[in-house]
Amino acid sequence: MHGTILTLLKRYVQTQYDHSTWVKLMELSGLDKVEFDHKTVYPDEHIYALVGHAAEMTGLSAGELHEKFGEYLVPDLMYMYQRLLKPEWKTLDMLEHTELTMHKQVRQEHSENSPPVLDVSRLGPNELMIDYVSPRRMGGLAVGIVRGLATYYDEADRIDVMPTTTEDGERVRIHVRRR
Secondary structure (H helix, E strand, C coil), X not given: CEHHHHHHHHHHHHHHCCHHHHHHHHHHCCCCCCCCCCCCEXXXXXXXXXXXXXXXXXXXCHHHHHHHHHHHHHHHHHHHCHHHCCCCCXXXXXXXXXXXXXXXXXXXXXXXXXXXXXXXXXXXXXXXXXXXXXXXXXXXXXXXXXHHHHHHCCCCCCEEEEECCCCCCCEEEEEEEEC
């Protein structure tokens, strides 16, 4: 898992809960000696442990937490990759171009970076299907990012996001439609 995601997870926990919650999560996960930085790639087990313990502490499922975190990530992701974005893009355009712009860039930056593969099929001008493929099984994060993009582009009230498979699978289908 890229360190940027883990440093943003830290900020998410600190802003949604508090710093002591982050410290407790790090201790419960056996990571209290680890300092995440945005340039390092860490074992996926780190995020699994942190989200697993956060689920126990909050009573939310790991999928729900992934989704909330995904929504939270969007403004930072948009800022980081703004030079790759076209000003005329909206939610569906952004989703359609993520794989060949942002994910391509992430993979080129460091050979250990492995964002999920997104196979996006445009079904029409107001509709697309995303096939998320990742052994990380964090489809909830993808669903949250889709919802966060709709909010970012001020389209949340007009975008329907419907996972059509279980969000904790290695392959997740997400149907996105603009009303």
